[in-house]
Amino acid sequence: MAYIGNFPAEKYTTFSKQTFTPDGSTTSFTLDFSVANENDLELFVNNVRQEPGSGKAYTASGTTLTMSEAPGSSDTMYAVFQGKAVQTVTPASNSVTSAMIVDNAITSSKIASGAIANQSAYRNLIINGDMSIAQRGTSFALTASGATYTLDRMRHITTNLGAFTASQSTDVPTGQGFANSYKIDCTTADASPYATDSMLIQIRLEGQNIQHLKKGTSSAESLTLSFWVKSNKTGTYIAELFDRDNTRTISKAYTIDSANTWEKKTITYEGDTTGTLDNDNNASLDVHFWFGAGSDYTSGTLSTVWTTNVSANRLVGISNLADDTANELYITGIQLEVGTSASDFEFLPYDVNFSRCARYFYYLGVGNAQCVWLTGYASGSDWMVANYNFPTIMRTNSSLTQVGTWSYGNNSGSIGFSRQSPTATTFGFLSSGAGQQYAYNPSDGGVQFDAEL
């Protein structure tokens, strides 16, 4: 049927009839359909059509029919709807398709705050969350009790819970763009942890980099942690945020549901209105991935809201990755971002990712495919001094150590002193005679600079 105007909200339907039951006193009746006015319906009393209009037999508006006089209880009364008021029609669920929306018609004001995941650059507060940077090496035997710095920015802490190796793996979730994951492999089982035992990956965040979280204020931001994980050992594990400046924690449990299957986990932590974070270059907030612990951490009630740290409430219900040497676990794509939803993992160019890691640890040498030559001049049995500028500003004055086999020319060998700033270092070698001096590592080492949190 051809027509002019907007497409109707509903298809055309047959006229509708409504019968009323007058009682001799009622003058107001409720209509089955809303009408614009009394002309949209024909009203009959005892089969005699009534005249519509104000001061006439009846008026109507919306779903209210008003008679000028109350029909008698023995009268018959019915209405035939000739028209119906234009309704506000709510489309059926899942009925509006993309094609029904005009291009570029959706404005930002129509989108609820927080409904769209954060897409800003550097939204991921975790550096090296894709586990691609491994300056210290690719495989580590974890110390039985203490911290081992493994892949860049990853600090693995074990406290007498079995024994593990950590390594950079190429086992990754299919189709997600990752090249590496962090693998934990149990090498000595401990099925009955002592009360103080534990094992976790710790990622420390620098205070001045997370001031925008507004922690400790009424505007504190929620945080969402997302990551991919896979293990043969299914069960419950804990991802915790730890406020180092105020000793406050929040723990969230997640479950590895299927053995040997990559699963993406998303966890949201509400903002903490208590405890501001120091605005400096020290560690203020930790992300902890716990994989087993003794009763000192598990005997209470899991603290799923921010609270002052109580050890017994941190890891309640956690599984034990150490209970079998067959156990292994992989994790990658770790992203912590402001908001209540997880965006896609933020992949950074390699050089950017590396540079961010090098703020905390930098390996000048074969660890980064460089041949190290340090040269200088000495006038006699004196100090040869060489300077080196770091590729990025380091977090603080770094420690340094020589690694590998070096060759020396005209000096006593090995670094005799160093002096540091966050942007450069000075090496000193004690010369054995006048002239050009050098220290050289061609193949198996270099100098490591450590400014880790």
Added chain:
Amino acid sequence: MINTVEKIYVYGEWTETYKVTHNNNKVWFVPHNEDNRHYQEILEWVAEGNTITDNGGGE
């Protein structure tokens, strides 16, 4: 595990650096800076009753 800690002097002037030798003979040069984690380890080592070697620049 730290074995020895020695203040490093050059031309009689302290470089504000420590030479730290660990039990496995690994040597680190550590700045006198409380933000540095190795310096924090030195402080803990001293708190345990150990002493930093200070030759006063007589290298």
